[in-house]
Amino acid sequence: MEFLKICVLKRNACSMACFWRSHIIQNPSIRKICTTSPRCTVMPAWVIDKYGKNEVLRFTKNMMIPIIHYPNEVIIKVHAASVNPIDVNMRSGYGATALNMKRDPLHIKTKGGEFPLTLGRDVSGVVMECGLDVKYFKPGDEVWAAVPPWKQGTLSEFVVVGGNEVSLKPRSLTHTQAASLPYVALTAWSAINKIGGLDDKNCLGKRILILGASGGVGTFAIQVLKAWNAHVTAVCSQDASELVRKLGADDIIDYRSGNMEEQLSSLELFDFILDNVGGTTETWALKFLKKWSGATYVTLVTPFLLNMDRLGIADGMLQTGVTMGSKALKHFWQGVHYRWAFFMASGSYLDDIAKLVDEGKIQPVIEKTFPFSQVPEAFLKMERGHARGKTVINVI
Known part of the structure; x- marks a missing residue:
């Protein structure tokens, strides 16, 4: 019982709390004695x-x-x-x-x-x-x-x-x-910064196309790219155009208003494309990138997890590697970079994002x-x- 008294007195201290909880889970009889109400x-x-x-x-x-x-x-x-x-x-x-x-x-x-x-x-x-x-x-x-x-x-x-x-x-x-913010912000940060190589030092004058711009990842991506002084073209529906314009999008393409490829063909080519949509978009989107200039297409819609669900771990990973490698090589020979991006959990990235938020450069979109x-x-x-x-x- 003396141990229990000490634990109660010290439970708010970080180190003792860790010890107290781990001791309890390993000793069910102590857990039973310590439980004074269901909330414990x-x-x-x-x-x-x-x-x-x-x-x-x-x-x-x-x-x-x-x-x-x-x-x-x-x-x-x-x-x-x-x-x-x-x-x-x-x-x-x-x-x-x-x-x-x-x-x-x-x-x-x-x-x-x-x-x-x-x-x-x-x-x-x-x-x-x-x-x-x-x-x-x-x-x-x-x-x-x-x-x-x-x-x-x-x-x-x-x-x-x-x-x-x-x-x-x-x-x-x-x-x-x-x-x-955290999940969508880190997903966008992974695609734009860690995979795409964009940051506040190299975005000035870059032309960026965001497919699926009105969702969580898209609305964050618009803001961070504008904070880095890029030119952003957002693809969304007409009813979301006011939102993405307020967030800073320079050009807006309504994917419901006609042939999207025709609309994009009237614009200058892009340095970077962020694809939040997937499906058939990658069959035509990459032709709007500048060739042989380091332009990059990054998609967040990949078959990685689906392949393993369907084929199992080993065969799924093999199929994923073959798919990724063949697509990257194909587009490399066409003069552009093809990449997949995934969510990355990171407190240090969130530190950088928090700084942008507190500077007023990023606002939550709820x-x-x-x-x-x-x-x-x-x-x-x-x-x-x-x-x-x-x-x-x-x-x-």
Whole structure:
């Protein structure tokens, strides 16, 4: 009992809290004694117990509160989260083969599989607890993060995030506003900066084409490229044109108003294309790039996870490599670069993005917010498509 008294007195201290929780999970009898109310060990969350349509979403008040397993982790009390297309796809089982390979083996072993699975990638909230190796955050810090798809998500009261995936929340944003940005911002940052090689030093005068400009990734990409002084042409529907113009787009192409290729052919060629649409776009889009000048096409719509779902890990990776290599080589000989980009979780990238936000160069674009009780409605809205920014969930 003396151990329990010490734990209660010290539980707000970062290092002791980590030890206390890990000791409890390894000693069920101590956990039972320590539990004075259900709120000590369980929390509300939206989970799925199988893959399927929207009816598989289940609200529970009895999801186990996450604990720190690794010394570089932090626990965040979620104030706001958001829904991304990846969440709708994961609800239906997309990417499960590859993601299960990446999931924490301790979670898989304990639960006997990935279920119950919590969706949601974005979080803005407050640090509650830190692992022993976490040096840059402390309990009480307001932070934001994007959680990788192979980890338990953010549609819950608490979430565990790697310390290298967390950043201090922009001071100028509320939690609701901040929760709209991390996943789409990091996805766009990966495509534009890490894969595309664009930054604030080399964008002046560059001509950029964004396909699918009115969604979460597109609205962020417009703003960051304009902050870097690029010329941006945005492709969207007419009803989104006012939004993208306010964000800084120089030219707007309405894909519903006629032959889009004809409209683009009247413009100068581009230095960079960001494709958020996929499908048949890459069969014609690359011809609008400047040849033999280092111009680059980057798509965020790839068959990587789908190949592994369909063919298995080994054959799926082989097919993906062959597809990527053949396309890159084909377009290289035609004088342009062809690239795939993926979301990258990174606290340091979020630090750079937060700086742009607090300088007023990036603003959140939120189409609709939902209370925590209406997560299924938020998924249905996302599933209908034609987003004009982000869909945010206020958890508290």
